[in-house]
Amino acid sequence: MLGLxxxxxxxxxLLLASTSYIAVGVAHFTHVDFFLSIMPPYLPYxxxxxxxSGVAEIAGGIGLLIPRLRQLTSWCLxxxxxxxxxANIHMMMNPxxxxxxxxxxxxxxxxxxxxxxxxxxxxVGSPDKMEVSP
Numbered sequence: 316m317l318g319l320x321x322x323x324x325x326x327x328x329l330l331l332a333s334t335s336y337i338a339v340g341v342a343h344f345t346h347v348d349f350f351l352s353i354m355p356p357y358l359p360y361x362x363x364x365x366x367x368s369g370v371a372e373i374a375g376g377i378g379l380l381i382p383r384l385r386q387l388t389s390w391c392l393x394x395x396x397x398x399x400x401x402a403n404i405h406m407m408m409n410p411x412x413x414x415x416x417x418x419x420x421x422x423x424x425x426x427x428x429x430x431x432x433x434x435x436x437x438x439v440g441s442p443d444k445m446e447v448s449p
Contacts, residue, residue, distance in 0.1 A: 318382035320443050329379060329439040336376030336392065343369025352412070355405040371395050379439060389440020393433045400429055 319326040343350050343365050350365040358364060375395065378388030403425045406412075410419035 317380050320439075322443070325439065325443070328435065329385075332435055332439050333376045333379040336372045336379070338376075340369045340372030340374075340376060343372065353402045353406055355401050358401070368395065368399060386440045386442065389436045392436040392440075396429050396433050396436070403429060 320329060347362070347365060350369075351361050354361040354364065371391070372395065375388055375392040378384045378391070381388075403422075406416075407419075407422045407426060410422050413422060416422070
């Protein structure tokens with residue numbers, strides 16, 4: 316049993332978050348060239364950082380499914396989202412390098428979306444409120 320939250324909405328959000336992190340983490344290994352292309356040039360060890368962030372996303376997706384690890388995992392995912400933020404800044408500052416991803420507005424919209432993803436990770440990782448019986 317996964318020990319899903321009591322709320323069906325929160326349970327669905329948790330499963331969607333978990334699945335998304337696992338899928339994106341796997342993509343770090345199946346679409347390495349894309350992730351290498353968004354690495355800011357000032358960071359060292361591009362390939363290793365892509366692999367590490369991929370493993371971290373997969374681990375985060377799995378960790379969200381384990382009730383006793385869920386809250387810690389959500390904080391780790393928030394830290395990961397902060398850690399990869401420089402790649403989003405790099406993409407926004409160099410839209411000509413990412414023209415194949417669509418109009419530059421999408422690169423700008425990624426910036427606040429990272430904070431939405433952080434809030435989502437925090438919410439699905441937060442403990443359920445206990446229902447009070449009358």
